[in-house]
Amino acid sequence: MRTMYLVFSFLFGASVGSFLNVVAWRVPRGESIVRPASRCTSCGTPIRWFDNVPVLSWFLLRGRCRSCGAAFSFRYALVELVTGLLFLAVVMRFGQSWLSLKYAVFVSLLVCTVLTDIDHWIVLDSVSLGGTAVGLGFALLPGAGKFLPHLITSVSAFLLFLIIRTVAGMLLKRRPGYTLPPEGHESEAEEFQGGMGWGDIKLAAMTGAFLGPALTGVALFLSFLAGGLAGTAFILAGRNRRVPVPFGPFLAIGSIVTVFAGRGLWEAYLRLGASF
Ligand SMILES: [Zn+2]
Known part of the structure; x- marks a missing residue:
């Protein structure tokens, strides 16, 4: 039960990290954080949900856009990983x-x-x-x-x-x-x-x-x-x-x-x- 809880904390943190990547990219550029859905910044192809799994997708796609092959910075995956680990550490330290x-x-x-x-x-x-x-x-x-x-x-x-x-x-x-x-x-x-x-x-x-x-x-x-x-x-x-x-x-x-x-x-x- 505890393990499930910790795994969930990490995954939730990684998803928040994914959202923070979007915020940090869009808000300074005056774009909406809700619309449109995540898309490749090179070719504009919307990123499908199965290619948008925090941390994992970056490795499965070897850091490239599925449509045009443009490189996605490893920083995106790193931010998701770090945020996931921080959430995990917070829950381990402070419990429910x-x-x-x-x-x-x-x-x-x-x-x-x-x-x-x-x-x-x-x-x-x-x-x-x-x-x-x-x-x-x-x-x-x-x-x-x-x-x-x-x-x-x-x-x-x-x-x-x-x-x-x-x-x-x-x-x-x-x-x-x-x-x-x-x-x-x-x-x-x-x-x-x-x-x-x-x-x-x-x-x-x-x-x-x-x-x-x-x-x-x-x-x-x-x-x-x-x-x-x-x-x-x-x-x-x-x-x-x-x-x-x-x-x-x-x-x-x-x-x-x-x-x-x-x-x-x-x-x-x-x-x-x-x-x-
Ligand atoms: Zn692309």
Whole structure:
């Protein structure tokens, strides 16, 4: 029975991942997510249901369109696989509870954030602001947290990131043109002069709404740590330090690690404080 439940969690997660692929492709392009049904982006042939099975179909078709042979990126299958595994991990960790539902929603929003931020340098408002509302809604449920602490955390995280943006913007203003817009975004150079985008600020509010006081602290710490380490690695690997790196993926990584290990890390931190 338990095995069935776990298998179902994985398959459901993989299907959600398939939907997130569609959202991340269509919404930034202003297309509807419902209509038309999934189709090959090269030849426009609708993808039949038996060719649209998450993860499996990509391997059966060897990553190609059945009609025109155009290659489908492995990323689609990878997103389905990762989302399926995340749902499985959430259910194994939190069992049949509101927490499982809450964290399944949270990781889905984060996966979508990673995709749109890497592709387009945006976090969809429906994800960040919608997610903030949903996260606060979960805090109203019994056992899922308390509303007021989550609301205060959400607002605080928003303000913290706003301050970072304001200060970074002031520092960068002294060196006009220092930050180079990423390829394909030359016309929006102004957007990248603040160091931190509005999408990141709203995303921080969402993280606070879902995770509440202690865990948000852990998540933001891990996000800045991951971003700092990756940024250093990119520069050592020869990347131009004047070209920004999207922060959404690091916030997502920090938040996902926190969902599973945050409580333990927070308690370890408190023990460390008590031992001095
Ligand atoms: Zn095709």
